[in-house]
Amino acid sequence: MFSYCADPDTLGTFRWFSCYLTNGVHWSFYLSFIKVLALLAVTAPVALSFGFAGAMAARSHFPPLSWLGKAYIAIVRGVPDIAFFLFFVIALDQGFEWIRHKVLCRDWTDPIRQGNDFLVCQAAKLPLGTAPEWVHETYGFFLAVITFSIVFGAFAANVLFGGMRAVPHAQLETAEAYGMNRRQTFWKILVPQMWVYALPGLSNLWMVLIKATPLLFLLGVEDIVYWARELGGTKTSKFTQYPHGDWRMWYFLFLLIFYLGMTRISELGLERLMRRLSHGQATSGGELLRKETTA
Amino acid sequence: MSCIQTIQDYGLRSVGIGERLLPKNDFTLCEQFTLIGSGMIWNIYFGIMALATGFLLATALAVGKASSNKWFRKPSEWFIFLFRGSPLFIQFFFAYFFFLSLKKSYPMFDAFTSAWLGALIVLFLNTAAYSGEIFYGALRSIPKGDIEAADAYGMSGWARFRRIVWPTMLRLAWPAYTNEAIFLFHATTLVFFSAFPAWQQRGDALYYASYFADKTFNPFVPYPILAFYFILLTLAIVSGFGLINKRLNRHLPVARQTKMRFRLNLAR
Numbered sequence: 001m002f003s004y005c006a007d008p009d010t011l012g013t014f015r016w017f018s019c020y021l022t023n024g025v026h027w028s029f030y031l032s033f034i035k036v037l038a039l040l041a042v043t044a045p046v047a048l049s050f051g052f053a054g055a056m057a058a059r060s061h062f063p064p065l066s067w068l069g070k071a072y073i074a075i076v077r078g079v080p081d082i083a084f085f086l087f088f089v090i091a092l093d094q095g096f097e098w099i100r101h102k103v104l105c106r107d108w109t110d111p112i113r114q115g116n117d118f119l120v121c122q123a124a125k126l127p128l129g130t131a132p133e134w135v136h137e138t139y140g141f142f143l144a145v146i147t148f149s150i151v152f153g154a155f156a157a158n159v160l161f162g163g164m165r166a167v168p169h170a171q172l173e174t175a176e177a178y179g180m181n182r183r184q185t186f187w188k189i190l191v192p193q194m195w196v197y198a199l200p201g202l203s204n205l206w207m208v209l210i211k212a213t214p215l216l217f218l219l220g221v222e223d224i225v226y227w228a229r230e231l232g233g234t235k236t237s238k239f240t241q242y243p244h245g246d247w248r249m250w251y252f253l254f255l256l257i258f259y260l261g262m263t264r265i266s267e268l269g270l271e272r273l274m275r276r277l278s279h280g281q282a283t284s285g286g287e288l289l290r291k292e293t294t295a
Numbered sequence: 296m297s298c299i300q301t302i303q304d305y306g307l308r309s310v311g312i313g314e315r316l317l318p319k320n321d322f323t324l325c326e327q328f329t330l331i332g333s334g335m336i337w338n339i340y341f342g343i344m345a346l347a348t349g350f351l352l353a354t355a356l357a358v359g360k361a362s363s364n365k366w367f368r369k370p371s372e373w374f375i376f377l378f379r380g381s382p383l384f385i386q387f388f389f390a391y392f393f394f395l396s397l398k399k400s401y402p403m404f405d406a407f408t409s410a411w412l413g414a415l416i417v418l419f420l421n422t423a424a425y426s427g428e429i430f431y432g433a434l435r436s437i438p439k440g441d442i443e444a445a446d447a448y449g450m451s452g453w454a455r456f457r458r459i460v461w462p463t464m465l466r467l468a469w470p471a472y473t474n475e476a477i478f479l480f481h482a483t484t485l486v487f488f489s490a491f492p493a494w495q496q497r498g499d500a501l502y503y504a505s506y507f508a509d510k511t512f513n514p515f516v517p518y519p520i521l522a523f524y525f526i527l528l529t530l531a532i533v534s535g536f537g538l539i540n541k542r543l544n545r546h547l548p549v550a551r552q553t554k555m556r557f558r559l560n561l562a563r
Binding site for chain 1: 376377379380381382383384385386388389392393395396481482484485488501504505508512513514515518521522525526529530
C-alpha cells in the first residue's frame, strides 16, 4: 500500500503494522464488513414486509390463511433459529433447482433423489456451472438474505401482530361507525397507529438481527468471521502464510468491539426515533413518561 | 439391524458410550432419531448447568446494577453491556481462542479449550448478563409499598432483601426469565458450530442433524426431527417453570397472579 512497505527494514518496526493492515487480504476483510452492513440493509425491509404479510395473514378471517400465519409465527419459537438457517439454505437451493428442473428439462425421466444424491439436469443447476465467480457469490448472498428474511420475518410478524392488537378497539369501531369498510379501516386507521406500539419490539428485533449477522458464516458466505479465522490463524504450526503466530484471539476481539459499537449506535439512534415518534402521539405521551422514569 | 439395537449402540453416543463409528450410509429413520436425541444430552447439560450457575451471578449483577454505590454499579453495567451487546457466536470464538492462547503458556488451562467447560463458561456469563438485566428490571418495579411495609416491620439489610425484595423480584421477573431459559437452551446449539471442537464426533443435537443433512443432502428429515425434540424440550421448560411460577405466586389472590406470557425476541 505504502511505498516504504517494499523496504525490508520496516519489518520489525511499528510502521510494519500499517503495511500489514493494508495488504490485499485485509482489504477483503474490510470489504466483508460492507457485506454485513449490506445484509442488514437488505434484510431489514424484506423481513419487515414478510412480517407484515404474516401478521396480516394471522389476522385474516379466512381460517386456512389465519392458521398459516399463526403457524409461521409459532414455529420459530420452539426451535433454535440456527437450525432454521442451516435448513433453509439447503432447502431453498434445492427448491429453486427443483422448480427449474421441472420447467427446463421436461423429458428427464430419472428420479431427482437417488440415494444420497440430489440430481437435476445441467441446465437447471443454480448458478450454472459456467457462471463466473461473482455470480456464485451473489447467489450465496441472495440465499442468505432470503433465509434471514424468512426467520426474522416470523419474529417481526409476531411483533406486528401484537402491535395491531394493541391499537385501542374503540378506534376501529369508530371507523366502522363512520362507514369505512374492513380494508379502509385496516389501512387508514389500524396501520398508521400500530407502529408506535410495535416500535419497542421492532427495535429489540433490530438488535437481535445485528447480533445474528455472524451466522452468515454458517451459510457459507465469506463474511467477517470467515476472514478473522483466515487472517488470524497460522496455516500450519511451522510455516505460515502470514508473518505472525495465532492472532485469531485479537481478530475476534476486534469483531467483539465492532459489534459492541454497532449495538451502542443503534441504541442511541432508536432512542431518538422513539422520542420523535411518540412526540405528537396522544397515546404515547404516558409511554414516554414511563420510559423516562424506568430507563 | 433392529431399532432397539440402534438405540443401544447410539443412544449414548454423544457422551462416548456405545458404537464408535457413526453410520456412514443407508441411514434409517431410527438412526437419525436416536443420534439426534443422543445429542440432546449436551444441549440439556449446557442449558441446566448454565442456568443453575448463571442464576446466582445474575442476582448479584442485578443488585449491583441497582446499587447506589458507583463501584458496584459501573462494573455490573459494563458486564451486562458487554455480554448483551455482542453476539454469542463471536463470544464463543473469542473465548475459545483466548483459552487456546492461555493453554500455550499454562498447560493447566487444557480443559478450558474443550466444549464441556469452555463453552459452559461462556454460556454461564452470557445467561448471567441477560437474566441480570431481567432481574434488574424486576428489582426496579417492586411496589414501593412492599419496601415501606418491610421498613415498618423493622426489617432492614439482609433480612429485608431475603424475605421481601428477593422473592418479589423473582415473582415479577419469572415470565421473562422463562423466556430467557428457553432461548438459552436454543443458544446451546451454537456451541459446536463455533470454534469448540466436537471431540470424537461427540456433538449436540444440531451437530448430528447437520451431519445427516450433509451426508444425505436431504434437509427435510433431520431438521424436523431436531425441531420435534426442541419443541418437546420447550414444552418441558414451560411446564417446569410454570410450576415454580405457581409456587412464587401462591400467596396472591388468583386474579392478580401474573399470567405466564411468552414472547420471543430475546434470541442472541
